[in-house]
Amino acid sequence: MIDLWLYEGSKGLKYVQESQAYKFTDPYINYLEKYELVKEKSLTAIETISKTKTELSDKVVLFYDEATARIGMLVKVLSERQTELLEYL
DSSP, X not given: OHHHXXXXXXXXXXXXXXXXXXXXXXXXXXXXXXXXXXXXXXXXXXXHHHHHHHHHHHHEEEEEETTTTEEEEEEOOOGGGHHHHHHHO
């Protein structure tokens, strides 16, 4: 079914909207509404991932020590939690 929709979809939106399958299923599925919802959620996800990536790159540093062949990580810790972290370590 997906292959059929991909093939038919390559012919254009108007062509698909005029098909019997689209006309029969659209009242139940509402394809355009679903498309807009997916588009909005995708844009929100991209923004969230971009923001998180920026925050991570500001707070985490990865490094590789060639002499010992080890990988390390430095994490910026909130100053309020530094005492707790030092006690834990």
